[in-house]
Amino acid sequence: MIETLQPYYHYFLAVHIVFVISWMAGLFYILSLFIYHTEANDKPEPEKSILQKQFVKMEATLWKIIATPAMIISVLAGVSMLTLNQGLLQADWMWVKLGFVVGLLIYHFICQNIVKQLKNNQYKLSSFQLRLWRELATIFMIAIVFVVILKSAINWIYGLIGIMGIAMAIMIAVKLYKNYRKKRGE
Numbered sequence: 001m002i003e004t005l006q007p008y009y010h011y012f013l014a015v016h017i018v019f020v021i022s023w024m025a026g027l028f029y030i031l032s033l034f035i036y037h038t039e040a041n042d043k044p045e046p047e048k049s050i051l052q053k054q055f056v057k058m059e060a061t062l063w064k065i066i067a068t069p070a071m072i073i074s075v076l077a078g079v080s081m082l083t084l085n086q087g088l089l090q091a092d093w094m095w096v097k098l099g100f101v102v103g104l105l106i107y108h109f110i111c112q113n114i115v116k117q118l119k120n121n122q123y124k125l126s127s128f129q130l131r132l133w134r135e136l137a138t139i140f141m142i143a144i145v146f147v148v149i150l151k152s153a154i155n156w157i158y159g160l161i162g163i164m165g166i167a168m169a170i171m172i173a174v175k176l177y178k179n180y181r182k183k184r185g186e
Contacts, residue, residue: 026067
């Protein structure tokens, strides 16, 4: 059976790439919705209630129709590729990538929990905390892309330092943006 699917490996690869892009887009957008949803608490009534109702609807639709199906198809295509090319599991870089993918899956399910919390009017994170949380998806994405592209050529120490540097730069940018918004009175 596996041998008959071997000619389709690159199709699985293409599907994997397309749906990883869709998954990441869903994760980035859902966090923006979480931020706006949380900030709607600061609006006067009836604007607050109208916005929150609309955000609940948008978050549920995005999660059920885009983010979760894209995640499932990404994982299935990835597993198919590993099944068809089991030699990939002999490469150290693949195990590093899979570690980051597990982290991204955990991130996904934490976001799913936030969708449920916001639907039930539970606001456990501030908009600033959600902005920082959103950037974690960026860090996962960057780490996975660099590991896949550079493969065994990556110097793990420099790679780790680079990822940490990017994370610090993102955190500083978020903090500066928060201060900028505060000065503008938003």
